[in-house]
Amino acid sequence: MSITALIGLALQLSMALIICSVALEASFADLMYLWRRPGLLVRSLVAMLVVMPLFATAMLLKFDLNHAVVTALLASAISPVPPILPNKQIKAGGEAAYVIGLLTTTALVAIVYVPLSAALLQRMFQRPIDVEVASIVKIVATSMLLPALAGMAVHEWAPKLARRIEKPLSHFATVVLVLACIPILIKEWPAMGRLVGDFSVVAMVSFAVVGLAVGHLLGGPSEGGRTVLALATASRHPAVAIAITHNAIDKPGVMAAVLLSLLVGTIVAIPYVRWRQHSFEAAAVAGSGQH
DSSP: OOHHHHHHHHHHHHHHHHHHHHHTTOOGGGGGTTTTOHHHHHHHHHIIIIIHHHHHHHHHHHSOOOHHHHHHHHHHHTOOOOTTHHHHHHHTTOOHHHHHHHHHHHHHHHHHHHHHHHHHHHHHHTOOOOOOHHHHHHHHIIIIIHHHHHHHHHHHHOHHHHHHHHHHHHHHHHHHHHHHHHHHHHHHHHHHHHTSSTTHHHHHHHHHHHHHHHHHHHSOSSHHHHHHHHHHHHOOOHHHHHHHTTTOTTHHHHHHHHHHHHHHHHHHHHHHHHHHHHHHHHHHHHHHHTO
16 A cells, blocks of 8 residues: 555544544534524524625635635535534533534535535636535445444443543544645645745635635524534535546646635634634633622
8 A cells, every 4th residue: 555545544544533432522412502502503504605706706806816716615614513613612611422423414415415505606716616416425434424323322322432542532633634745745735835925825815714714604593502502514525625626637736725724714713713712711711700
């Protein structure tokens, strides 16, 4: 097996283990969390699958951006929640049940939504962003649905084991993810650097900031719900975005643009995550002081 194949396998394994570690704290009932709250379900889907694609489309129509950046942002806008996000959402004060419910719901919706949206955007922008349903099914099944179900199964049938392995598994998965990402970033860094300028990074920052704001506004009334939806709306699944752009004329450039967009979104979210963590800590201290 080549080094490239090993890195790809490590990435897939780490993302699956991150989802599994989060699901170790969830039950099968959490799969229906959003469906028992139709108002939150509609607002979540509108934020992620309507508002952000429309914002990205409007921004790309108004500004003359690099072709690779246009393709990457369009693909990212219609992609589901990334597997690396749930840990961040929970650490920032998000509700685990909502995290799992949103993850599985958007993964299932993506099977139909992503190909249809890609076909529409391809016609609008004359960009090769078509995608095969089979590739989306494979990605969401292996990196999202199956690991989530496995974690919930352990939680349901071996709760003591779930509590014992949750943190070590999460730490191990994070280390593997970081180690696997380093060579990819080193390889793509020159191409990513060439994309800086011509409003490209500003467009990516705008996408992330608007995503955080839209998700925060629509994720209420629960403060934890606001945090979960804000982070989910601002960040998307890179593997799905790359699968959507597999026919791109400038495929290496698009790969770099997807990675740069993910990196920019991660950096932009740091102040928001810290703010939410401080807010929840302050609320917890205030609550304990009243008892």
